[in-house]
Amino acid sequence: MSELKIPDKATAKELLVLREELLGRRLKDPLRNFVPHAKQRAFIDATLEDNSGETWFIAANRSGKSDAGAYIGASLARFGNQGARYVGAAGSRVQVRDTATSGWVVALDFPSSRDIIQPKYFNNNFVPPNATHEPFIPDREVEEWRVGDQILKLKNGSIIGFKSCESGGGKFQGAGKEWIHFDEEPPVNIYEECSIRIEGNVKLRIFGTCTILPPEGQAGGVSWLFEKKIEPWRRGEGSGVRIFGASIYDNPHVLKSELERLEGIYPEGSIARRIRLNGELLPGLSGARAYPAYNGVLNIRKGLEIDPRRPLCWALDFNVEPMCSLIGQKFGAEYRVFKELVIDEGSVSDMCQYFYDYIPHHLSEVWVYGDATSKRRSGQTGQSDYTIIQNEMRAYGCPIRIRVPESNPHVPDRINAVNVALNSRGTVNLLIDPGCRELISDLEQVLRDGRGGIKKTSNKKDPYFRRTHTSDALGYWISYESPVRLLTLPQAKVSVHIPTPSYGN
Structure with a gap:
């Protein structure tokens, strides 16, 4: 039986300090302090606990969808998804679990990335003063933020690349990734390019957070996501896609006065209100339907x-x-x-x-x-x-x-x-x-x-x-x-009396 070694006073004091520091970090950890609402929690749990297929949180504006996506991405970057993979120095008996991952966070454009999604992941010096939570990656865990390359490197070795759809599909080629977070619906060509970023024997985890809106520049305003993901999922086809939703009313942080203001902007029953506030899974049509009688x-x-x-x-x-x-x-x-x-x-x-x-x-x-x-x-x-x-x-x-x-x-x-x-x-x-x-x-x-x-x-x-x-x-x-013709009422003829001209002698 080995002899139990009691640490000396200095070591014991150091251990106590470390323990208090660890406890303090846990108490202040933004991931631990964030309390997802029920719809966010369902999406978060499904994405983190099961790495099969794709998960999409297709929800209303201001329903907290981007917060849920950033929670998942930050969790993967900080704590990994590698299971029992251990590394150690040559000749050392000490081994540490390698939690490093490589992922992308894809936004529609650079301003959206800088102002909306990056501040939810880490402090990029653009965190709004009224944010509902602190960035999910604490400053102490960040090793380097390369602004020019839009790459965040953590001290545990994880790398997050913040990508912009406006840079074009060519910028999405390269090495494989372990996870990709789409914040809002990307163009289909960029989605497809990202979907093949597979690395070795590691499953690619894809998750998205978006509101189905009329895509600009498209004649019908019909989202590709609606046709390729939502409709097959509704039919129960085995495409490996899981879809979650939420309305703005599920978010406890939205003030009642703000809800009333938004309800005044979007009329009851309108497509915009049903999508933006209620979070309904609709095509996002930007015009009048030709066949409104269809049910x-x-x-x-x-x-x-x-x-x-x-x-x-x-x-x-x-x-x-x-x-x-x-x-x-x-x-x-x-x-x-x-x-x-x-x-x-x-x-x-x-x-x-x-x-x-x-x-x-x-x-x-x-x-x-x-x-x-x-x-x-x-x-x-x-x-x-x-x-x-x-x-x-x-x-x-x-x-x-x-x-x-x-x-x-x-x-x-x-x-x-x-x-x-x-x-x-x-x-x-x-x-x-x-x-x-x-x-x-x-x-x-x-x-x-x-x-x-x-x-x-x-x-x-x-x-x-x-x-x-x-x-x-x-x-x-x-x-x-069964022809149907629009009725046109005949216009009554108006007779105008024109007097006979008289000419002087």
Whole structure:
């Protein structure tokens, strides 16, 4: 049995001083003193305790989302996520757990990084006097802050790079990272570049904190995050993404007078209020919806079945990228959409083959609907799109009827026809299979332009680029079978009496 050594008086005093210093540091530690509200705590625990997939805190403005993200990033930088990884000097029996990590904090621009997210991580000399908490990384743990490179190095070896999206995707190339914090939604190309920053056998931990807002410069104002992360998560698809939310009312630090002021700015029921204050997961539309009558609860219906003895309705939009069509049937006044056929890049012949593969045979006629301008002959083939369809479908085994007007209805009339079918005074005459995701996204997100038509974009990088095509096909079908026209009242003719001129002699 080894002999117990009692420290001498000087050593005991030194140990006591160290213990008191450690206790004092713990009592003043900003991570320990920060008390997350319930919504923040759920996001923090999920991110720190499970390193699988991604976590996003998509919440209202001033809900404390950036605080929660900085709490996670600072915890990873100070205490690591390496488990039992120990290092020691050569020949020494003393080993210390290596808690160092390498991470990025990605903001939209440099001012946002400097003024908003950096002061939550560490004291960059821009901490506001009314901050709700001290920076989560104490000064005593900072070894170096390289302002020019925007790199923070901790004494434990951790490195945090503060990145700006406005610097472009090329600045996000380089070595792998162990964690990345997106503070607000980045451009999709920067997100994708960051997502491949994998180092060795270490899992990359991605977490984001943002409010879904209309992205500037995009026609529809639809966030890529909504389509690529939120919608798949809602459908329960195994994309490895976990999403958390919060409203401004969850943050106990926001004064009641401030809440009342903000409620006065954003009207009750407006998209801005639902996103900015309530934290609802909405696309962030920057305009008036083309199809406000759509209601997923009423218009989505599982288990719709094709009647083999009823005419099959095939509505097409001949846009090349993507080319879309819908397969449905009409039951009295009711329209049912069973399937959407979408080809990212294809021809009319490819679409005919897609139709044939999905429905190899049918016992009744096939009625074809679409854009009236597609009746014109192509300069390349010398045939119209509808002639190509008739030629391609000769072997199908049932009559193909082209039900296309000589000229297209006015776009507002086509939009109105779809809205009436969606819901007219409580009567729902349009049912859609939940598998028609592009059509559902259209009905949720397509916007009107300033002339009463439909807003479109030719920018392939804009998520809105995929919008309008399936709903256009739907509109061609419904407006042909159930046209709705705006009433214009005839103006009364006003007779003006003009006296007969008289001429002097």
